[in-house]
Amino acid sequence: MAKNESLAVLHATLDFRRIIDVPGYDKIKLDDATRFIATMNYGYAGTRELNEALASRFMVIEMPSISSDNLKKLLQREFPNLKNTYLEQFTGLFQDLQKKNENSEISTKSVDLRGLIGSIHLMNKGLEANKALQMGITNKSFDDFERVLIDDVIHMRIPLKLERGEIFTD
Structure with a gap:
């Protein structure tokens, strides 16, 4: 800064x-x-x-949050072997976290697109989905109560024991 x-x-x-x-x-x-x-x-x-x-010396361009459709396109481009089911679930997960933040239920720390993409990369390398999402999203918050809320959102969409073969086509 x-x-x-x-x-x-x-x-x-x-x-x-x-x-x-x-x-x-x-x-x-x-x-x-x-x-x-x-x-x-x-x-x-x-x-x-x-x-x-x-x-006063700048012009301001307000950038909206990424739309569901654009997030799907981004994830498809980054992970062409991602199964449609989990393309939908990861997109929905990110949208759910955005809504929680907009409603002031969680901070912006876990609404982290880089964290989601990094988590999916870890899954593609073989790390279990729950552990990857914990590292890339949940652990971005340092508040224990907030972590529980974030984990609840994740577990509503992503099974606890989800392996690479269930997420990717190859």
Whole structure:
């Protein structure tokens, strides 16, 4: 997370002045084609509110959460050997976790697409589904009560003893 002092340097860079002032050196004028793109996962650990001066120098593009159809396409592309049954179940699992988060029942920590994909990769390598999901999703939360809720959501869709051969076609 950037410190306020470093963010303040960006003010002159991002507004009409378009310069970078290097103390003890000189002012560097930016080329007209220079663009800055910043990303922020609002509400995510490690992020904080931008101050008004910095926020006013950006245009904001609100990105929606991944849709069920797009998540299925992503999982199919990443795991072409994933059986349809479990394509549906993993997609549903992620959507269920998103709903729990939207209803403030769980934090964003376990609504982790990289964690889900990593878990499925572990399953494809032979790790039992329950253990893989625990490592990739459940254990992202450090609150015991929240872990129980997450495990309940997982167990509603994924059997406790699920092996690789049941999940993948080859």
